[in-house]
Each structure stands twice: as C-alpha cells, then as structure tokens.
C-alpha cells in the first residue's frame with residue numbers, strides 16, 4: 386500500500402465540516418453506547434490494517450525506530466481502543482451521588498455522564514499518532530463528535546490518520562482537517578463544545594484566549610522544562626542509563642523528558658563516567674548508523690536546536706555532533722554553571738541534557754522551583770527520604786522516582802500538566818472523563834409536595850419554627 390499524500394484541507398470546506406459534526410451531535414446518533422463501541426472497534430481495525438503505513442509514515446516524519454512506533458503509537462492506540470471498549474459500559478453508567486444529606490436521598494440524586502458535544506482536537510508532531518488519535522478515542526467513548534487537526538509537521542503520519550479515520554469511522558461524526566496556522570485559526574473561529582490541544586505553551590495561550598471569547602472549555606497539554614535531580618545517595622549507573630533512555634527516545638522530542646539535570650557536586654564525576662558507559666552500551670556500533678535513534682522532525686527545529694547549543698556557555702562532555710542534511714543531532718550532555726544558561730531556562734525539546742552541579746539538595750529544590758515552578762514532569766534520583774522531600778517541596782504534572790518519564794509510559798494513568806504546563810488530564814478513564822459532562826440530576830416525587838411547602842412564600846414565622 387502506498388503512503389497517502391498530505392494536503393491542506395481547503396479553507397472554504399472547514400466551516401462546513403464543523404457544521405457537519407455539530408449537526409451529527411445534535412442528531413443524538415453518538416449517544417447510544419452501541420454506536421460508540423462500534424466506532425472504537427472500527428478504529429482499532431483501521432489502525433491494525435494500516436500498521437505498515439503507520440510505521441512507514443513515522444519513519445519518514447521522524448525516523449522513528451520501529452520499536453518506538455510500535456510501542457508508543459500503534460500498539461498504544463490499539464490497546465486504548467480495547468481498554469475503552471472493555472470499560473465503557475461501566476464508566477458511562479449513571480452514578481448515584483455521594484455524601485447526600487438523608488432528606489435529599491428521597492430525590493434519587495445521581496450523576497449522568499453526558500457527552501460534551503462537538504469537539505476540536507489539535508495534535509502535536511512528536512507522537513503524531515498517539516497525541517491525535519489518543520484524545521479522539523476518548524471523544525468517541527464519551528459520545529462526542531470531533532474534528533481532529535493533526536500536526537502538519539508530521540505530514541506523512543497526518544495523511545495516514547486521515548485515511549484511517551475517513552475509511553473506518555462515521556464520516557458525519559469524525560473528520561480530519563489538515564493544515565497549519567491558517568487552517569487551525571479558521572477552525573478556532575468556529576464554536577466548539579470543547580477544545581483539546583497538545584503543543585507548545587505559546588500556542589496554548591492563543592488557543593485559551595480564543596476559547597475564552599466563547600467560554601469554551603479547554604484541555605491544554607503543554608510543554609516541559611522538567612528537572613531531574615540527582616542526590617549524593619543516588620545510584621549513578623541507574624540514573625545515567627535511565628536519563629539517557631529518556632533523552633534518546635524520539636531523539637529527545639518528548640514533552641515530558643528531563644530538560645535539565647541538577648546534581649549534587651559529589652556525584653558529578655561518577656554520573657558522567659556512567660553516562661559514557663551507558664552510551665557505549667546502548668549504541669555499541671555508534672549512534673549514526675543505528676536504526677534505534679530517531680531524527681529531528683524538520684530543518685526549522687534542527688536550526689533552533691543548533692542555535693541553542695551554539696549559545697550555551699556550558700562545556701560539552703558527551704556528544705555534540707550534528708548533520709543538517711540528515712537532521713541528526715547526537716544526544717549531547719553539557720556541563721553548565723548557571724541556571725540562567727539558555728539550555729536550562731528554555732525547553733530544548735531535543736536530545737540535550739544540561740547538567741548543573743549544586744551544593745546540596747536544598748539548593749537543587751530551590752533552583753528547580755525558580756527555573757519553572759510547575760513543570761510537566763519531575764525526576765528525583767536518591768533515597769526514599771530524599772525523593773519524598775523533593776516531591777513535598779515542588780510541584781509538577783507528574784513524577785517518576787528514580788527514573789526518566791516512566792510514569793508517563795503507563796497508558797491508563799491520568800496524564801497532564803499543572804499551572805502553565807497544562808490544564809486537565811487524559812488517558813485511560815481520564816480520556817472518557819475529559820470529554821464528559823457530569824450532569825447532576827434529581828427527581829422530586831409528587832408525594833413530597835406537602836413536605837416541600839415550607840420552601841414556598843409567604844415565609845411566615847411558623848415556617849422558621851418548623
């Protein structure tokens with residue numbers, strides 16, 4: 386099967402597509418669970434039947450290693466379809482309301498799970514299937530209709546997503562729109578019942594402002610600047626292997642991987658030694674030729690990363706080679722001397738690991754809180770008490786103790802940021818919840834009218850005494 390070609394959706398058709406999915410939502414066809422389960426089943430098979438195309442597209446867009454595409458894109462989403470199908474009936478059922486005063490129990494209070502409506506999903510490039518199809522799975526499960534706008538920076542994958550969605554799903558309910566800023570801006574001009582956005586904080590601000598004009602709820606999955614903290618009691622080999630893994634996965638283009646490392650001074654030497662050992666173990670035949678390391682997504686991102694490395698005042702201790710023609714950037718560890726170094730302050734979203742030595746754990750925590758008070762992830766390496774201290778004196782969307790972003794590798798665990806790294810969470814049940822409105826409902830029996838007469842005027846003295 387040949388890869389489909391990416392084409393921007395004509396601007397003039399975007400409004401009509403929005404009207405289509407809104408009309409379909411208002412027709413109530415997505416409400417029955419049978420409909421949703423069928424769509425999830427079809428999406429599963431669409432992914433499975435197009436597995437080869439997905440691998441080829443991710444390889445063309447990002448030189449994603451086969452294993453990374455399989456585990457982080459294809460299999461991830463197929464399993465998500467199954468997980469949703471297995472749990473949907475339970476999640477979608479009415480819940481009886483909790484902590485209700487005895488007298489109000491007579492009203493049979495319950496929470497109904499209503500779909501939010503017609504939703505817009507905007508994806509990012511680095512996990513081009515997972516970050517677009519993942520939220521779509523949640524929207525389908527919740528009974529919403531949706532327009533999905535994948536990232537134009539991964540065009541081959543975006544085209545494959547369009548093929549799968551258009552061939553597998555109800556075309557009046559789920560539509561893929563392709564394009565960049567003009568097309569996304571046009572989509573944002575339409576009225577939505579929810580916008581689910583994954584990408585940079587700068588664009589997140591644009592989305593949030595636009596949504597505020599119509600009081601549209603948003604979920605924002607935003608950028609990193611995540612610290613790893615290595616204390617003097619950490620195991621340097623473990624820290625080295627795990628942090629190298631977390632920065633070489635997808636060539637460092639992972640929102641939740643560590644952006645910088647704070648390390649107690651005593652540990653620097655052994656950590657650097659172990660990083661070099663781990664590097665040689667991971668890439669025994671050199672990193673240039675291995676199929677196990679990806680490439681930077683495009684020239685613009687390559688040049689941005691090259692400039693970042695040019696501007697650092699730090700000293701490269703491992704890596705540093707680049708090849709523009711191949712969009713190759715080697716995992717690069719840089720010893721820096723200040724938290725003001727651009728490699729620490731700015732999100733690299735590439736395979737750079739600035740390492741900043743600190744005097745002690747308190748200084749590490751202070752710097753981490755100053756660089757970015759609310760990162761997406763946080764990675765303490767140390768003993769139990771140190772990890773607990775770090776957790777209790779910082780904030781972050783999530784955290785992996787003694788590891789790189791492993792908490793974010795669990796597909797059924799809620800994933801999201803805090804503060805300016807994001808609003809809301811999804812994955813697993815959270816994906817259903819994020820597109821669901823919890824509608825509180827009571828039913829007042831006619832026989833209660835006598836009891837209820839107390840609430841009606843006139844508010845006589847006798848009523849106060851009752």
Ligand code: NAD
Nearest residue numbers: 508509510535536565566569584585588606607608609640
């Ligand atoms: P991006 O913000 O450039 O693009 C994301 C999406 O927004 C794309 O679909 C793009 O077409 C659209 N977009 C871009 N500019 C726009 C504008 N002016 N108006 C409207 N829409 C616009 O992000 P990216 O380069 O694809 O991804 C990198 C960023 O995303 C990093 O900051 C990374 O940390 C973050 N990210 C976060 C998560 C998460 O789950 N929290 C996941 C992946 C990436």
